[in-house]
Amino acid sequence: MRRGDGRPGTATDSGRAATNGHGDGGHTAVTNGRAWRTDPVTRVELRLDAAVENLPLLRLVAGDLAMRRDHDLDTISDVQMAVDEAAAALLEVIVGSDTLCCRFEAAPDAVRVSLEAWSAAPAGPDQDSLGWRLLTALVDVVRVSVTAAAGGGHRVCVEFTRTPAGSEAP
Amino acid sequence: MTRDDRIGTNGAAPTGVGSNGVGPGSVGSSGAGSSGAGASATSRVDGSRGVIVLHGEIDHASVGELDAHVAKVLAAGVTEVAVSFGSVTFFDSACLAALVRAREAVVERGGRVVLSDVNRYALRILELTGLDAVFAIEGQVRAS
Numbered sequence: 001m002r003r004g005d006g007r008p009g010t011a012t013d014s015g016r017a018a019t020n021g022h023g024d025g026g027h028t029a030v031t032n033g034r035a036w037r038t039d040p041v042t043r044v045e046l047r048l049d050a051a052v053e054n055l056p057l058l059r060l061v062a063g064d065l066a067m068r069r070d071h072d073l074d075t076i077s078d079v080q081m082a083v084d085e086a087a088a089a090l091l092e093v094i095v096g097s098d099t100l101c102c103r104f105e106a107a108p109d110a111v112r113v114s115l116e117a118w119s120a121a122p123a124g125p126d127q128d129s130l131g132w133r134l135l136t137a138l139v140d141v142v143r144v145s146v147t148a149a150a151g152g153g154h155r156v157c158v159e160f161t162r163t164p165a166g167s168e169a170p
Numbered sequence: 171m172t173r174d175d176r177i178g179t180n181g182a183a184p185t186g187v188g189s190n191g192v193g194p195g196s197v198g199s200s201g202a203g204s205s206g207a208g209a210s211a212t213s214r215v216d217g218s219r220g221v222i223v224l225h226g227e228i229d230h231a232s233v234g235e236l237d238a239h240v241a242k243v244l245a246a247g248v249t250e251v252a253v254s255f256g257s258v259t260f261f262d263s264a265c266l267a268a269l270v271r272a273r274e275a276v277v278e279r280g281g282r283v284v285l286s287d288v289n290r291y292a293l294r295i296l297e298l299t300g301l302d303a304v305f306a307i308e309g310q311v312r313a314s
Binding site for chain 1: 227228229231260262263264266267270291294295298299
């Protein structure tokens, strides 16, 4: 199931380093006259309806990105389950919001996911739930933040990082 | 007598769930193939044993099907609920919580919940949550 690096990206001026818009200086390599993107990090941002029916979509994106960065099958599965549990926990707690914002960042050494939504209530996810226990067992670090939003209400954010050796596998 | 019912997840209201007045194999409007999330379940009652076969992805959105099948076999008076994971491609804590609820109900009758056709990754998740000690796990653990 693994895929190698060097997937074709957007063609750029051949042979010259090109910015990837993230300020870290993306790179291209030229083979057979075509430019191939070789950035070590792949980033995706999604804004979608805040509904559990979208969990399969989040799992799909997280799994695909982890696969592209050549992570092992357990890491890919763990990232998929972690994003599912993190999003479900967030959806459970947000009040009066219809949009979920998700950022995925996949590098060879780690996958990072950030999930954020507006909420009328200043509460973070239930950290005693079965799903939260599973989430924290599957990833290296989980961070929760609840901050005041501009214009009222709160921004509730759940972020996690998973490295290939980061699970509590028995 | 064995009764075999299939309920598909297609986002529609769960009509037919738990209805007993329909013939074998005719409950629900769709099978696994028509579900957007690729999830469905079947169940049957063999004497005192309720057998639930899960298919596809059992998550927070689709777990209602599992609950419905558990309620159905419990209503038939079973004392053991066997849940097959052989065709499951993904499950999360919602599925595990449903199984815990099923266990609570069946233990009151002196029964148990048995999980079968569990693969290596599913066993790992059960171990991470400590639920491998709560459920009986039947048969060989599949490699994938």
